[in-house]
Amino acid sequence: MKSDWATATRRDLLAGVTVAIVALPLALGFGVASGLGAAAGLVTAIVAGAVATVFGGSNLQVSGPTGAMTVVLVPIVAKYGHTGVLTVGLLAGLMLLALAFARAGRYVRYVPAPVIEGFTLGIAGVIALQQLPAALGTPVPGHHVTMNAVRAAAEFARHPHWQPIALATGVVVIVLVGGRWRPGVPFSLVAVVTMTLAATGMDVARIGSLPSALPAPSLEFLDLGAITALLPSAVAVAALAALESLLCATVADAMHGRQRHNPDRELFGQGLANVVTPLFGGVPATAAIARTAVNVRTGASSRLAALTHAVVLALIVLAAAPLVAHIPLAVLAGVLIATAIRMVQFAAMRALMRGGKADALVFFLTAVTTLALDLVTAVIVGLVVASALALRAVARSVQVSRTVLDEHTVEFRLNGPLFFGAAQRLLFALADVTHARVVVRMSEVTTVDGTGAQMLRDAVDQLRGRGVEVEIAGVRPEHCNKLAVYGVPIPQPTVLA
Incomplete structure (x- = not known):
């Protein structure tokens, strides 16, 4: 020792x-x-x-x-x-x-x-x-x-x-x-x-x-x-x-x-x-x-x-x-x-070039901003652009699938985060519904923010205003409070499906 x-x-x-x-x-x-x-x-x-x-x-x-x-x-x-x-x-x-x-x-x-x-x-x-x-x-x-x-x-x-x-x-x-x-x-x-x-x-x-x-x-x-x-x-x-x-x-x-x-x-x-x-x-x-x-x-x-x-x-x-x-x-x-x-790490640079356009854009933008302006501004610009691109990628990953159950009922199944970057997609999907009854299934929703909850409530209100019956199903327990605060009508107790 x-x-x-x-x-x-x-x-x-x-x-x-x-x-x-x-x-x-x-x-x-x-x-x-x-x-x-x-x-x-x-x-x-x-x-x-x-x-x-x-x-x-x-x-x-x-x-x-x-x-x-x-x-x-x-x-x-x-x-x-x-x-x-x-x-x-x-x-x-x-x-x-x-x-x-x-x-x-x-x-x-x-x-x-x-x-x-x-x-x-x-x-x-x-x-x-x-x-x-x-x-x-x-x-x-x-x-x-x-x-x-x-x-x-x-x-x-x-x-x-x-x-x-x-x-x-x-x-x-x-x-x-x-x-x-x-x-x-x-x-x-x-x-x-x-x-x-x-x-x-x-x-x-x-x-x-x-x-x-x-x-x-x-x-x-x-x-x-x-x-x-x-x-x-x-x-x-x-x-x-x-x-x-x-x-x-x-x-x-x-x-x-x-x-x-x-x-x-x-x-x-x-x-x-x-x-x-x-x-x-x-x-x-x-x-x-x-x-x-x-x-x-x-x-x-x-x-x-x-x-x-x-x-x-x-x-x-x-x-x-x-x-x-x-x-x-x-x-x-x-x-x-x-x-x-x-x-200069050439291997890391090559990896970033192969990693996709988003990574390459953030890399070059940060480097050029460092040369043209200053280091702190470059980091801030890089973080903002990287965050925006990441949000866009997450928003694009959200899926809203539509299934016709019978001549009167259509089901929408949400998969992914219901947040401000993706909530508009749900609103557009529900806007042209002509069936008498709509089921929105949320068992595969990973997270919900205020904008997502608010847009879901607005969509439900619009559908009900046109005489369409709306049922929210499969809400996870951790999302109930957020949806309730924004006035989304969810069944109590909710049943996962």
């Missing part, structure tokens, strides 16, 4: 070190991409990584700055500056805590797969476009990702500068090719070291100064006057943090096979992490799918692995900040572009 504990501990420590090596360039890159700088990315990975690990609901998750969150933060930085982002992070953290206490974590299971896959593809596209100016060595002002990429490409065409694009391309090739050759090797760090050494003496933009220690916590950034204006941005950040963290926890459980996360505790951990991280100058954080996957694949089984990742990153800040500061921005852009490419 003691030997098993020692083995598990060694695996967790090794997994934590491995994740830290993978997380270092990503934390730096996402910090730069957010507009707050590489130091903010490192601080976020350390502080949020530790707090979310200790207080979150998953034993396997690794939290920190992510590409999806970066996409949301760029326009906030452009409009409100550094303090606006920190204030938004704090507000979003408080919202996540409220969601945790409201036990809202369970509802993420209702997000359809096409929305998740479209959301992921859209994020990958935005991250790649976002890094194009740095990769081309042609930074341009503004926060509209697509327009910035177009302007950067046009500027590069007029005044090509080959060193940055060579560095970024080299990183992408090393990460993608190396990852397929030896998946267990942290090729992102290998690529960063290799290309940084290759850039020695080149005139390219670099990260710049990094802190040699974590800054002291402070509330001086809090902009009380702008809180009302920042609330919509905070809602977007909180929604994204909740969605990405809970989806990531679900993926981690599936990968491990023997772990189950607590969704409400996970929201609490992410909320607390986002309350604490801005005090140290960090950006809003969430669970990171890529780092979590590395954590699981390298044998992690407890929170010790993610906590070790945060400690190792803190040691890097203390011991190697001057070296890290010399990394070229184009190198980090290459890391993030490679990350974006690896985010």
